[in-house]
Amino acid sequence: ETGVTQTPRHLVMGMTNKKSLKCEQHLGHNAMYWYKQSAKKPLELMFVYNFKEQTENNSVPSRFSPECPNSSHLFLHLHTLQPEDSALYLCASSQDFGTGWEGYTFGSGTRLTVV
């Protein structure tokens, strides 16, 4: 375990469903991230939260809706997805960027399949 927990590990949903992905960390980090990893493509940054405030939305379609109620929890709400949204969704956390920053801690990911 890395200290970043993602649930569920696997999710199959229809295009009309609404579901949520959850990420939780108790590392004392104050920045959290959602990344999308599709086959044969680099990781794509989706959202960044710093001290539970969204600081970046990387042109993500509105069918993906993030929520960060506190610095330890991050959600990704999904609705009316398309088959091309099928991917591995990775959550990561980190300390403040600055001197001594040591990068991200990732969760194990949620494998999402849209049918």
Added chain:
Amino acid sequence: SQQGEEDPQALSIQEGENATMNCSYKTSINNLQWYRQNSGRGLVHLILIRSNEREKHSGRLRVTLDTSKKSSSLLITASRAADTASYFCATDGVNSGSRLTFGEGTQLTVNP
């Protein structure tokens, strides 16, 4: 253009051999990191090298950074079958704070 491009895309070696992967990037950076990913799992942070460092070691890992060429290499010595995974470099640009940009990765296969 893609920040953090790894080369080669795939590498297959025998156990005990050394594996070298390269990464190139395009903009000025604060740090460069290497991550490892086992199939279908999350990424694990391996090592971070700062822009003012040229070489760093951690166990069987050796990372070099050449900021004049905007390139880095990851060397894994005395490889083991358990090193089989995808390896990614990631950079944080000078003006991007903690936002990391990842390359497409190198798939390393170590044959027993």
